[in-house]
Amino acid sequence: MGKMIFVNLPVHDLRKSTSFYEAVGGTKNPQFSDDASSCMVFSEAIHVMLLTHDKYKAFSQRPIADAHKTSAALIALTVEDRTMVDSIVDLAAATGGVADPNPKQDHGFMYGRSYEDPDGNVWEIIWMAAAA
Structure with a gap:
């Protein structure tokens, strides 16, 4: 298997963000999605994990940035x-x-x-x- 990338993003409203990412070309993979996350597939190698803030906090102890005010990536x-x-x-x-x-x-x-x-x-x- 080739290399893959998973971009993990904290989101305020999982349903709204899932709909948004579907509109710009992502396909939700239900196998890796649940009530706290949506796995959005853009290609075989590119996936975006939309995570509720609570789920995101399980992966990082750092505060979640407000991307409307700061730029991290x-x-x-x-x-x-x-x-x-x-x-x-x-x-x-x-x-x-x-x-x-x-x-x-x-x-x-x-x-x-x-x-x-x-x-x-x-x-x-x-x-x-x-x-x-």
Whole structure:
């Protein structure tokens, strides 16, 4: 089996966050989900674990940051083309997120935009030309 990544995010409202992540392309895996977590699958290698604050606290003794006020990480996800970048960011904004909390990037060979999820976590959606 190849390497996989699991991004673990604390969320205020599990149902709302699950719906949001489904809208931007994730698929809920019921095998690894329960009343305190949703495993959102973006590919065979990329999973996002949405965890209630109580469940998240079982994994970390550190205080949970307010991602609306502080930045601890920028998570970037590549997509197949420029149109898909815009489409995903627009879907995020239409389903409770915020479009473009960071400036758009257009370098010709690379195009990117970002969105903020309902809990303030920032995702960058990026297209890069294969030749670059």
